[in-house]
Amino acid sequence: MTDELRGIGASLTDSWPAFDNGVEEPQPLPAAPLPAVRPSVALLTDRYELTMLQAALADGTAHRHCVFEVFTRRLPPGRRYGVLAGTGRVLEALPHFVFEDAELAYLEENGIVDRRTLDYLANYRFSGTIQGYVEGEVFFPGSPVLQVEGTFAEAVLLETLILSILNYDSAVASAASRMTSAAGGRPVLEMGSRRASEQAAVAAARAAVIGGFAGTSNLEAGMRYGLDTIGTAAHSFTLLHDTERDAFASQVASLGPGTTLLVDTYDVRHGVATAVEVAGTGLGAVRLDSGDLGGLAQEVRKQLDELGARDTKIVVTSDLDEYAIASLAAAPVDVYGVGTSVVTGSGAPTCGMVYKLVARADSSGVLQPVAKASANKASVGGRKAAARRYGRDGHAVEEIMVTGPDTAVAEWTPQSDDLRPLLAPMVVDGAVDSRWVGPYGVANAAINHGMVRAELPRGARRLSDGDPAIPTVDLRLDDLLD
């Protein structure tokens, strides 16, 4: 080490003191444990939402009536549809978007906003209206998956939280849908908690189930959303015991012969033989978590059948994604367990949804469409209504965005039999419609997804790269009424 660097090593070696960071005084060590999470979600927010609020409160525009829309400009490369998830979580979070003493003190002490803004925040409750696509619905470029209407002040504050939730949850649900599609009728289980941030893992489990997964390993998600949970043992359990046989015997004694035994800690063939010896031919399943899963599944199926364990299922769980699942279609696999790839959106870990002001009242209170003109980021101004058009064979053919005079668009419902409207009320005058939240909301979202996916053109379910399954079509209200 150079002398300069040696100092570092020395300071680290020397009973691992805290560094002299030279910036601030050493802080007192916390007396009580720091919280792992805090109940208010109000500061899960970009600072600029609050500085914009401050300026708008000062100039009076904060109270202008506004319409914000959440949409994505494009799907991830090659994807044919997206799956909306997270709406229920947005609605669950809304009552917790409150600025209480701790939040206000932080904002004040750090000079983030002024007194007038603090007073506004202290009384903040969202009192506007939210409409959106029903959770589990598919979406395409431009689909207004959520519409938030209220004063600028109350609506702009929600931007970061809404996007955080919808972007991640929808990324997971979109990946999950491809996986359950690739799996055909075989169940797919979510077991990726360890590859997602700890609270994101709960959202991921929920979103995966909306995308068609049959269950999750995540207990918190099971508790909060009534999801089926799964899981029996890891390699560490086998290694803990003196022999693989001891481990299997212990697991069967504890969980019954219907359990799933992990047979690849040492030698798979030996593991399968021991598993059936210990559990009998009524063994529920064996799990393979390494190696060439297709070839291995063939061998294990043959071995199980020869041992008389014809009903013992084969679960595979090693680094699967939609392509690996598809490649195992001909293998004797009964259940897929997916981890990393589903919780990270299988190559598209966020959706790129944006929260854009599309209309706001002018100084005389009349709603005017607005849109920026930035390069590559231009968007269509004005509130949108949305509907999906169906062909004679019952399949979706177009995603229709309707624009026009604001009141007419807001009140529009399709008169034509081939159009299905896509925006449903979620929050009215600040009151959350509880049909869309909790376990019931998730169950409905999963059913909804199964139905709407079945309506897509056949090509939508191909895994290969392609264009969006149906085009997004902008229509003026006048054109529709013709």
Add this chain to the structure above:
Amino acid sequence: MTDELRGIGASLTDSWPAFDNGVEEPQPLPAAPLPAVRPSVALLTDRYELTMLQAALADGTAHRHCVFEVFTRRLPPGRRYGVLAGTGRVLEALPHFVFEDAELAYLEENGIVDRRTLDYLANYRFSGTIQGYVEGEVFFPGSPVLQVEGTFAEAVLLETLILSILNYDSAVASAASRMTSAAGGRPVLEMGSRRASEQAAVAAARAAVIGGFAGTSNLEAGMRYGLDTIGTAAHSFTLLHDTERDAFASQVASLGPGTTLLVDTYDVRHGVATAVEVAGTGLGAVRLDSGDLGGLAQEVRKQLDELGARDTKIVVTSDLDEYAIASLAAAPVDVYGVGTSVVTGSGAPTCGMVYKLVARADSSGVLQPVAKASANKASVGGRKAAARRYGRDGHAVEEIMVTGPDTAVAEWTPQSDDLRPLLAPMVVDGAVDSRWVGPYGVANAAINHGMVRAELPRGARRLSDGDPAIPTVDLRLDDLLD
């Protein structure tokens, strides 16, 4: 629509009822809002940790003394080093890993574990020992970044939570370090909250700062970890106003001329001219969020200088990653704002760290090394000590993993001047060392990262694909003592 599909549309159209999901009775609507998060982190856990516990409690092995190690088998493709982040958050979470009435009731009512296990969980507090690399440290394949020692029961329960935190936080810190490296001395700001799950966004901001970022837009992260927060206004603020000039005037009146004005809502050249007219030549900065940032920055710098605003900085913020930052090295950019790419790990959204049992007591209480033999997932058994070896020029040359008799490895400290030990005590007999948590822990981690990155061979900071910057070398204790 076919008749079958028509029913769906009809049911959705018909005042958007909840679906008849045919599976469960309609549940009562929640009387009180569902919580957005819950204080206990104990169920952020894969179910199999609890079922393993149940079986091990029944057969007596639950109380065997164990050593688990967290490490990654490989870095993401092409990466030359990883950056450890999340350790402080693990330590902060530990006191909240408690099973209280709500958790126990869920586990009991859903038959997840038996009575004996419930009783164990009700009294659960981690009472073991944790050592690890200091947060901000770099790591390589095999580096034992965390070592957890205790009974099987107490240590296995923490697996999922520890991996969730370390895998995500380290993915972000690793990406962040490449970005700050590419930026040279220019500040890089984290503004990706909307592209990460809402609580993950807080962790991401923290990890980005450990990787060298100068601040974050995330207020919760600012509050919890004492980070500098940044942000002024979005396009919606300009669109809210009747003219861009009105918006700029309002912002300057509220935040002062030192603020950053977003000048690309309509026409950049016009926006810059208006910005300087409104704020004067003392304008703090202009922000460019679209278009060809390099070319635009040249033009804007020229325009600002001609207007006399020579000290007005240029902030760029559109879809930057380490490569885009590097490509702007010659452009007159003062500050980079990074969103999506840092919070999603710039192509590597999780680290692939695993939590492996490496040693456990046998039936006579003697610690024995253990390792599985699974294809492609074999690992070295036994507790490891770790040290980094330095060459004469002060740069790191090897990551050394020391194995041997357990007690000797546990007590090993390098006697040689060219070796720096890497494992520091974090938790002793269940007591968290508070030097590593809270704002102080983050500040230290960021400083630590700057120091250890400077020690890496020069090639480590290349963005192009390559091998790990230094090799991981396994040594037996006997070899070292020679």
